[in-house]
Each structure stands twice: as C-alpha cells, then as structure tokens.
Amino acid sequence: MNGSGAGRAGAGGRGPAPALVLVSHSLRLAEGLRDLVEQVAGGRVRVAVAAGSGDGDLGTDPLRIAQAVEEAGGGPVLVLMDLGSAVLSAELALDLLPEDLRRRAVLCDAPLVEGAVAAAAVLAAGGSVEEAAAEARRSLAAKQAHLGGATGPAGEAASDPGPSPGQVRLRVRVVNPMGLHARPAARFVQVAAGFDARIRVRNLTRGGQAADAASPTQLALLDARAGDELELTASGPDAAAAAAALRDLVASGFGEAGGTPDPGVAPQPAAAPVAVRAPGAAPGAAPAPGALPALDVPPELAGAARVLRGVPAAPGAAVGRLVRLAPPDEGAAGKPPLADLRSTAGDDGDALPGSPEDAWARLDAARSRAAADLAALAAAAPEGSPAAGILAAQRAMLDDPDLLARLRSAVFDRGLGAAAAWRETLDGLATRYRQAQAPMLRERAADVEDLRDRVLALLAGPGRDAPGPALVGDTGGEPAILAAGELGPAALMALGRSAAVAGLCLAGGGPTAHAVILARSLGLPVVAGLGPELLDVAPGTPVAVDGDLGLVLVEPGDTARRVLSARAEAARRAREEAEKGRHAPAVMRGGRRVQVAANAGGAGDVAQAMQQGAEGIGLLRTEFLFLDRPEPPGEEEQLAVYLEILAAADPHPVIIRTLDAGGDKPLPYLDTGPEENPFLGVRGLRLSLARPDLFRTQLRAVVRAAREAGPGRVRLMFPMVSTLEEVEAALAHLEAAGGRPPGLEVGVMVEVPAAALMAGHLARLVDFFSIGSNDLTQYVLAAERGSARLAALQDPLHPAVLALIAGVVEAAHGRGRWVGVCGEMAGDPVAAALLAGLGVDELSMVPARVPEIKALLRRLDEAEARAAAREALGLASASAVRAAALRRLPILAHPSRDAPHA
C-alpha cells in the first residue's frame, strides 16, 4: 500500500515521540511536504504520510489515515490535512480506531503546508502536540501579515467612554458562522470606504484593540466570530449612514452560509440599537423558498427586486429612477408603415400636401437647422473630445452627397413627402451600416438613427423644435437613470448637458460604443449589454447602477441605495480633488512613478490633454491627416501638423503612430479592396509596407519633425505588428527616409498576440512597446470590437490578455525597454491599477481620464498593486479579476479615500 505509515527516525528520550500525520489528496504533495518538514525537524519528529486513494489516484482514504495513526509509534499524533474530503476522511479514520489510539490523535485545522512546518518545529523542540497544534493554527498569520499589507500595531488604544458629539455608536452581533474572516473584512472595508466617515470597530465580546474600518488586517485581528458583539463608532459627515450600512452588512451575515438574511427581518431599521441574529442563522433553516441566490452580487447590494447583469462600461454608481427616451417622435418617426406617409398622408411631418419642391425645401430647412443644433452641441462638448468628433461626423452626414442623391430620388422620383423620404433614406442608411463588416461602421447605425429622429422632430413642426429627446418616467425629484436599447450620441449629449441623467443602462452596446465613450467622458456610470429585459422595467421604477460591477438593481434595497449613493457622492468629490492635482506626477506609494499620457486624434486633443495634466501624448493617431480627402497629405503638410502638435505638447514627448488604416478603415486613395475579414486583413504596418510611397512620406515628415523639435520629443511607433520581419522592413524604410536622428525612440504597438509572445525578440529592434489593449483583446478572445453580442468577451481584464501583457513587460524590462498601454483599459481605474502592478511604465488614455487616473495611482501602494496583479494572473475570468481587484484594492471602488495605512 503506497504512502502510508512511512515514519522516519524517532527521537529517543521521554516517552514515545510525537508524530505528525500528513493527509492529502495528493501523494506527491504529501511526500514533498514531508521533505520540507524534515528540513526543520531534522529527523527528530516522526512524519507519516496518508495520501491519495486507490492506486495513485487523487483522493483521501480513511483506512490509510487510520493505519498511519496506528503505526505512528504509540506517542501522541498530530494530524494535518488538506481540504474537503480529507477532513471528513480524517474524522472517520479516528472513528475507526480503538478508543486509546483515538485519544492520542489531534486533528488540527491549520493550513496543511504552513501548519506542518510550524508544528514540526515545535515538536522537534520538544513541545507538546497541543502546543504544536496551536502554533500550526497561527502559522498563516505571518503570510497574511506580509501580504495583507499590515503595518504597525492595530489601532490606538480603544476604550473611550462614550460617543462624543457628532459620533454615532451602534452595536451589532456577528451572525455568519465564519465570523469576520478575510472576505467579510474586505467587504466591510469596501462598504466603509464609500462613506465620508471615520469608523472604528471594537469586539465587545473578546475585547482587544479597536480596529480601523479602513484596515482589513485590523478587522481580521478583531477575531470576531459568530455570536460576538461588535461596537461601531463613526464620526464625520456620513457617520449615521455609514454606521447603519455597516450594521446591516454585519447583521446580514455578509451573505454567507448560515447568515442569509430573511428579507422580512434583516436588515434592521436604522433605529434598532442592536441588530438581532439573522433568522437564517438558525441551524437547519433552509433558505427562503423561491429566493434565487443572485450571482456575484455583493451582500450589501442584496435585497433588490431584480438584478440585471451587464458589462461594466463606465465606472461609478448612481441611484435614482429609471427613465426612457420618448419614442423618437410620436408623430413622424413613430408612424410605422411607409405607405401611409405618402405625400398627402396627414402625418405631422407631411401635413402640408404639396409639390416635391415644397418637400425638398422643408427638408433643406430641417437639415440646416439640425446642422446648427449639432454645431451648438459640439461647441458645448469639450474641445477635441470624442463627443465633439462624433457630433461633427453626424453633421457631415447631413451633407453627404450619396445621402442627398437618395433623398432627392425619394422626393422627386417617387413623390414621397419630406418626413417619409427622410425616414426611408436614413433607415436604409442605418441598415447598410448595420450590415457592414466593420463593427466601427455598425456602431454608426445608432448615430444615423439619432440623426433621423432629430430631423424628423424638426420636420414635425415648429412646436417640436427642441431636438433634445424627451424623457419618460417620473423621477419624483430623484436623479434620472436612463435606460435605452442603444443611444445616439447627440441625444446623449443633450441629456448629459441637462445634468438630469446620473447614469446610463443599455440593453445593447459594447464598451466601445460611441454612447459609452461619451458617457464616460461625462463621468456617468454605464452598464451596457444588459439585454432586452432592461426594456421591461417600467419608467419611474427605482433603480441603482453599479458601473464597476456592471449591475443594475431594480428596486434596490435600502443598504444598496445608501452604499451606492455614498459612492456616487464620493466619486464626485474625488473628481474634484483629482482636478486639483492633475498637474502633479503620479508617484505610487512605494516610490514608483507611472507616466500618465493622453491619446490624441488631432491638434485639438493635444491642447486638451495638456490642460488635463497629461505628461505627453502616448498615442497620436495620424489618421486624421488622411481621412476625408481624395489625396494623401504631403510631407510638408504633415511636418507642419506634427510641429504644431509638438508645440502644443511642449515640453512633453509625443508618440506619433504611423498611419493605421486599411481593412476596417478604408481610404479612397488606398485601393485596399474589400476584405472578408478586415480586422485580419491588410491594415496598420502591413498596409504601410505595401504602400512604401505613403509610408516613406510619413517617415520623412516624422524624422524632420524629430530633428526640429530636438531629442526626446518625438517617438515613432508602428501599428499592427505581427512579426520581426515587418519591423526590420519598417526600420529599413526609416533609414531610407533620413535615418534615425539621435533621441528618436522607435517602438511598436502590441495588438497581435504574436507580437506579445515575441516581445523578447522584438525588444532587440525597438526602444519601447505600446500595448493596444482594444485590439489585443479582440484578437486574443477572437471577439470583434463593438459587437454588442460579444460585449462580454471584450473585457481586457481577461487573464489571458493580462498574461500576455505581463509577458511583454517582463521581456521588455529584461532588455531595458519600456512598456506603455494606450487602449481604453489604461483609463479604467481597475485596469490601470493592475497594469501599474504588472509594471507598465506609461498609461495613455482619453484626456478626460488623466486627472482621475493620476490621483488613483498616487493613492495606490506599489506592493499591493503588484500583489493584486499577481493574483489576477491566476484567476479564471475577467469578472473574477475585476472582483478580486476591487476586493484587494478597496481604494479602487472608493477613490476618495486613502488606502488603509497605519
């Protein structure tokens, strides 16, 4: 029989020597552990292994364990086991043994590896089995203290006589069987951090020092177990709300086994001085029938009538009531069948029967009015912001010659009225966009429909000339939370400006949809991809949005309302604070500095970036120079623009990315032809290498700009690199275009998994890497960007993506190269923290995100971020990564608060 009872030397002396029995599912694990133990015990302790089941299978075998105890030499025996059935088997093994043997054995609940080593040390030094067991149980503390970021002693002395003025003091009993162990402690910290209050916790049952609610370690050190009574003392502006929310959280048992709250009884009303034991804790109580446990909903958000789950598209929280957009326009756009809209049909838009010329004139007027409205909206948007860009594109669409030709034919050839013609033409255009290969184009469909509705509203008559869509749903004075299928950007801008909308929920739409990008720049939390159920929720229903977790709570519970409102408020405060510190460098706790730069798509963006505190342009998309023109820009024109941008960014560096066109971004003078799979086609550097004429012109302009601006100002970057050969070819073109002036760094974008995996080789050729996380994610997960149906797959926090990034950083740093990230993820707080933890040197994002990310990095502890990143690499899904990061780094959820530091 393999593995059992293989005790080694026993120590002589007083009585039979104590022995250690190691129980594991894995024989190899147990045998390896025995070697570790022997190192500390040096042959002075008998060590027996009872591991595996059958013939080398994973499992535990009670008979083997019993035998190992029996053969342990007649002295006291300490049994340590791994998990699950090992515990059951060990207990059963003792039951199988005769009374005297059973009494000599102690089952120890310590972690196997730490416990075995610690216990062996005690036994080898002559300690008793009980002492060894006690030491084994403590053995995890060292690791916890090390990794948990514990610093200094737990809080100051604790016993103040009574609440001082402004203080709120509550008591609550711990009901969950496991007590305030690591996970509940982390939740406690997170909830506490959502309030502007200083909170201390004492364990009245066990005494000891008070813990700061900001410190999971101190909370864990309270050793609060089921039945213990805690005292919460809160002070500060949110004291009462904070204390009540935390009390509810504890009383609800943190949603853990045995502590499931009965909706009828817990959470306690705020007035109750001492929370009662949650009834679910009664032994044997079955959970409320029919109550489906919600997945991944943290306990403090529990209690909603319904939970809708989507993609966290923009962070933040909002609490209010649901509103919907009024149907585009009751009169014009809302009328369904086209036939009814023939010129004389009495719909609002075509109420006046008349000649095609009249119809055309009315269309002209409505179009120019719409153009003016859009211009006004664009002017209100931050200069160079994506909002402005999108609105400009919509405006351009109004004058699109193809569209005008179709419109003309609808009016003059087919005699449609103004509204009908406009509607049909724009619907047709939207359909064409929707059927397009490229997701970018498909997303334009929403823009087209938005434009359709805007003009239809204008056609419907002067009484309806306010183009901002009306909201449906009584908010009763609470903030409005807008729910929509998809949302055109102009409508969103109008809503955002009106400040009535505090959050956005979309049934469709991925995190790269225009509306989402806009909402993010407005600081609104967004959950996308919620599915059609969202549209079943009646306007006026109370809802809460958690943009961090991607949850929408319908009729949220009181605690959830409190927690999320506090978070919304904290976020607002944090934004203000971040604004103030936006020009200061982002130095993490621990001293490492991360460069925070901005992405730019034109000179306007650069000015905005500098104003927001960007420390450079981490990505200058040069496509703007090439779009919407029949001929490519010449060298002089490019040089002038680059120099203008460099001047605007002075004294910071600018990474100029060579033209990233082709496939999904066709240009008239680039005869790329249709491609089955534009994202896998001739684009980026592939296209440049295929068109050396264009490429050389651009390289010459960049080289001249670098010479003129001086060393260190210009960095050159190639997009969509897959192989070393491509980079070698590109560098050869660079030589031919005037060579590399001193101080011109050359880098590549890492978007293709192959480039990530070859980073070690590429590092020989380039000075830096910039990870294009949007494309990298789409290629790694084989999920097209912007496809709403694949929204859940477009999460760059997927461990597979993070693993590639980690590999790039390691390979690059090993050769003295630096690594930036210039995708959407760089501006996402959770992702930014993990990227900083992975060792990324520069984060480049939309200008509007710069202040907040800088503020976040300044609060982030280098070692904690590293630990969080390491943990993330071992997790199994993007949502697990997000949840773990939020748990481990509470400041992420609550940027207004400092990390727990003693």
Place this chain on the structure above:
Amino acid sequence: MSIEARDIVAWLRAAAAALEAQREQLIELDRAIGDGDHGANMDRGFKAAMQRVEALDTTDIGQILRTVAMALIATVGGAAGPLYGTFFMQMASQAAGKASLSPAEWAAALEAGLQGVMDRGRAQKGDKTMVDALAPGIEALKQALAEGADLAEALRRCAVAAEEGMRATIPLVARRGRASYLGERSAGHQDPGATSAYLILRAAAEALGAVP
C-alpha cells in the same frame, strides 16, 4: 411484510446498477461544481461493495451493510466515501444481527444513516449536498408509513420526495463540500451527491417495492 437480507442485497444491486448507468451524468454534474469524479467514485465504490457483498454468505443485514460501508470508505476516494461510508455504517449498527427488518426498522435505519451523514459532514438541509435528497426522502418515507401506507407506496413517495429535493438543489449556493469553494457560482447546478442519493433511494423503491 418485512425486508429480508436478500431484499437488502437486491436493493444494493439496483443501486449499483443505477450508479453505473448514471455514471457519466454524475461526472457531468460534479464537473460543473466540483472536480468531476463523483460518478467514477460512486461506480467504483459500489462495484467494490457488491463484489464483497456477493461473496458474503450471511443473513445478517448488519454485516451486509457494514461490508458496504467499509468498501465505500476504502474505495470511493472523494467526500462521498466517508459520507456514504458513515451512512451505511450507521444503518449497519441499527440492523446488527437482524435477518429481517420491519418497514419501521428500515426507516429508522435510514434515518440513523442520514444523521450520521449530517454529523460527519456538518451539513444541513439547504447546503446543497446529498442531505438535500436524503432528508426529504426519508422524511416522506416515515410520514407515509405513519399514515398507514404500505411499504411499496411509502418507498415510492420516498423516491418522489428525494427527487424533488435533488432538483431543489439547483438554485442553491453550496455551503459544504468542494462546490462551496465556488461560492455563488455554484448556484444553477444540481448537486451530484444529491443526485446519487436520489438514485440510491429510488433503487430501494424499485427493489423493495415488490417485497411481499
């Protein structure tokens, strides 16, 4: 109307056959929220048990059940080993030295088995374990007998209640066993142990339902 040693063996055979037939299904279920070995564990355990039982020459029901218990303990490997081992061990001590059991004694033996499982695993109803099928099944059995139902009917109701209990594990969050490491992600899946427990109780309805 009593249950003889050969009826017990017939029950165990039926259970072994059902576990063999449902091996893959149990593996699938365990793969979703555990480590995917439950079907193999149970099939292996019951095969070993039947080998030893068929080799016995005894009418002592206690001895038969004890043999099953030891075989399961030695061969199952996963949590189900010590748990079902305890189940049959407790049944065995109720039936020690008996060559036949009255329906009430049979119910009492099962109840002792269930209590053993709950003591061993510290599981309660609602924890998403085998207890969720065993407890309602045995409860229904006792109830039916108390209402004067005959053994066949009582066993039928036992199987029906166990099946309901098994299905009711689907929305539950596991609080015991390997699946509890999944936390809330364990919801939405039927518990493998509850499924095997149902199969074992259903085997009793099949094999003992015809007891004269």
